[in-house]
Amino acid sequence: MMKDLTSSDITRQNILNNDYALDRIEFYLALGGTHWEGKRVFTKTQVANLLQIDERTVDRYLESNKEEISKNGYAILKGEELKKFKEYVGGIDAADISKAPSLGVFSFRAVLNIAMIVTESQRAKDIRGKILDIVMDVVAQRSGGHTKYINQRDEGYLPSVYEEYSYMEEFVSALDEYLQADNWKYGKYTNAIYKAIFLENMAEYKKILSLPKKDKARDTMYAEVLNAIASFEHELATEMSNSYKKLGRKLKPPELDKIMEEALKNPFLTPHIEDARAKMASHEMCFRDALHEKLERYIQSVPKSDFDKFLGETSKSLEERLSDPETLAVLKRLKDR
Incomplete structure (x- = not known):
């Protein structure tokens, strides 16, 4: 391409x-x-x-x-x-x-x-x-021959993964506690978050990157995308809790849909979402030769600093990062917050 x-x-x-x-x-x-x-x-x-x-x-x-x-x-x-x-x-x-x-x-x-x-x-x-x-x-x-996981060479990737996992758990708990719906709600609203942030559902994302069915989409996402997802999940969980207390009952799916629409207008989330779209569209084109057509208008040239991030001396594979004492110390601090 x-x-x-x-x-x-x-x-x-x-x-x-x-x-x-x-x-x-x-x-x-x-x-x-x-x-x-x-x-x-x-x-x-x-x-x-x-x-x-x-x-x-x-x-x-x-x-x-x-x-x-x-x-x-x-x-x-x-x-x-x-x-x-x-x-x-x-x-x-x-x-x-x-x-x-x-x-x-x-x-x-x-x-x-x-x-x-x-x-x-x-x-x-x-x-x-x-x-x-x-x-x-x-x-x-x-990149060690694995551009599929070039996102993981960024030193900010692991902290972002940990943060996003924490907020994902918060969001899943909120779905259990505050939404009146069947078990299909987890897949539906995960896809809804993806579409809200980068305009594609999971199936579309995987097809563009030619990911096998068993691969986890989030394992291939850049730190900025994970940060945007985490922010969005936290906003939704917070607003669901507030609405539950105000209504005195569990929310119905259309009410959660409305909360998601309002979250997209939140001025504090907008910069995170815009940055995630630009980074995802630009990095995918440059490093993976993949085009996300729905994000095409966000494509920019990749700055020199990002080549250092993914190809330079500070870039490491996930295996190397997990054996790095400094990285493990950062993850421990996040865990102990």
């Missing part, structure tokens, strides 16, 4: 925000350029030669994608900075820079950025193919 890089700015930015993949791409592609002030830079002439296009084509893409390419490292050197660059490169591309009052230079990220959007170049198309292959390899390798 990986989108066409030439048409998806979010997919492009997800790659350019992934420093782990960029290191591997830079090593394998060996695009050249000039090392200056600790980074690899390219002049417009070098970019045109690299992509086998003329400089006017480079200018055209710069003009139509200026904000995006600038964000990823395109800069214009002037004055003293340009003077230093000219002195540093010496005879390299002298015709390109010797008399210019200013000079546009591309970082390695900016070169990849423009290679992702140029449609006239076979060379750019080849680079895009290699980029996608390397990105998928890096994500698979750094």
Whole structure:
């Protein structure tokens, strides 16, 4: 489902925000350029030669994608900075820079950025193919080959699981004590919570992630999603208790349905729900190549910090976390609250 890089700015930015993949791409592609002030830079002439296009084509893409390419490292050197660059490169591309009052230079990220959007170049198309292959390899390798459970590599995952489990128990108890309904109420209202938060029921969610029937959906959910579910469950349990005391009897299903509708309008819950939708939609597209169509409008590029969270040095498998004394200490504190 990986989108066409030439048409998806979010997919492009997800790659350019992934420093782990960029290191591997830079090593394998060996695009050249000039090392200056600790980074690899390219002049417009070098970019045109690299992509086998003329400089006017480079200018055209710069003009139509200026904000995006600038964000990823395109800069214009002037004055003293340009003077230093000219002195540093010496005879390299002298015709390109010797008399210019200013000079546009591309970082390695900016070169990849423009290679992702140029449609006239076979060379750019080849680079895009290699980029996608390397990105998928890096994500698979750094996640231990299990992107289905990449959510569990976040150090915030286990505390969120514990919190959500506690509030789930509170909600289940509230259903027993305050709702007049048969045993089907547990499955019905679990699905209702899912639909309220991320607009899908459990069956839809599992189908999108190709989860076997035996797999637990919540085991694959990100910490932000679990936090939103916990907040929603706590709100429902609290309001059910209040309504029970006010009415002096158990609630009927339509009355609980009304409570759920009102909870969705709660201004204190709204930020949690919106954050859960954005994180779920964006992370699923980036890390699991899965599209939740009902959340498509929430998809954003994944920030660099989240690549560190799931692929970096602080990310660990669930097994590693459960053997970590610091994590166990956090869970004990939560238990003893």
